[in-house]
Amino acid sequence: MPSVQPACFEIMAILAILAIMAIYNVSMLIKQILDILVCPVPECRKPLTLASDESSLRCTGCGLIYPIRDGIPILLIDQAQKPQ
Ligand SMILES: [Zn+2]
Numbered sequence: 001m002p003s004v005q006p007a008c009f010e011i012m013a014i015l016a017i018l019a020i021m022a023i024y025n026v027s028m029l030i031k032q033i034l035d036i037l038v039c040p041v042p043e044c045r046k047p048l049t050l051a052s053d054e055s056s057l058r059c060t061g062c063g064l065i066y067p068i069r070d071g072i073p074i075l076l077i078d079q080a081q082k083p084q
Contacts, residue, residue, distance in 0.1 A: 011040055011075065018072050033073075039064065040075045048073075056081075 014037065038045045039059040046061025057066045057073050063083035067074050 007040075007042055007045070014075070022070075022072060037073060037075065040077055058083075 018033075034048060034050060034057070037048050037057070039048060039061055041059070041062055041064065044059060044061040044064075046059055048057040048059055048066065050057060051065075055068055057068065057075075058064075059066070064077070064080040065083065066076075066080050
């Protein structure tokens with residue numbers, strides 16, 4: 001069995017939770033799940049804050065901005081916007 005890095009496993013677990021929530025249409029405020037989300041950049045891993053229009057999440061460490069699509073935070077580094 002290939003070894004999975006703990007950080008990678010954590011992100012996979014969060015994505016699985018979000019997918020289950022989407023499938024069963026569980027209404028959970030983004031603000032509540034913010035407590036368990038961190039920046040996916042391995043050397044960052046800082047907490048995320050919700051934008052005032054609730055359309056994106058901003059990393060408090062590196063400043064990357066992650067989009068929220070259909071209520072699902074897209075925590076992928078290649079989908080994130082760099083801070084201006
Ligand atoms: Zn970050």
